Amino acid sequence: MKKHIPNFITSLNLVCGCLAIVAAFENRLDDSAILIAIAAVLDFLDGFAARLLNVHSEIGKQLDSLADMVTFGVAPGMILYTMLEPGYNVVVDGHTLNFERYEFIKYLALLIPVFSAVRLAKFNIDTRQSDSFIGVPTPANCMLIASIPVILMHQNGYSTNADGSFALYSFIEIIGNQWFLGALILVMSYLMVAELPLFALKFKSFDWQSNKLRYIFLSLSAILIVSTQFISIPIIIVLYILLSIATGVFKTGTSTK
8 A cells, every 4th residue: 555655645746736727727826826836745745755665666757757747847837828818917006017918929838838848758768867957847947937926916015115116016017027928938948958957955964065055055045935935936946056057167167177
């Protein structure tokens, strides 16, 4: 019975992904983001349960990949598709912000499921990615995308005065702009399949020396979450990419000396 426990958890991840897609099409993007966050926790727990119970199977590996494709590939694509629909708008401090939209732009969102599929396929056959990643992982890309409608709908608590409100509106107008979203789709699609080494948050031990980068990243992430709330999510993803690039450059520079 215990060998089925990780697969059951993975199946719950898949159910959350399907519900997130339904919520996206019903324009309940905050619910979609919550379901994706729950799925991300389940995605961690299925691997944890497999290691704890010492049960591994090929079907479990394939099921995990297929569930991730739905939850972290199709669902974020549908969130962007809904956001790029001509009728999409956001209410901030009681004011409705209508974003200019062209019908054809929304189809760019379909690149996210396509490149997520390529990313997951590469991960399944790439032996270099056992202790690190090559390209941005699909869950990280998904969390970045899912955070955008949450910021648009719930970050308005940051406006405390006229100047603060203006800054908030300017920020929302940027991240809700179709050209920004279109550029984000193109950039993140590329980064998912790029030959870009990224560190993994896997602790083989808990000593400082071998996990220095992970501890620094987790500490900075905690500070950002407390200080900036929802805005911290895209900042953390960007920080993750920049720290990985900086580490790679540092290692390359050290090895050539």
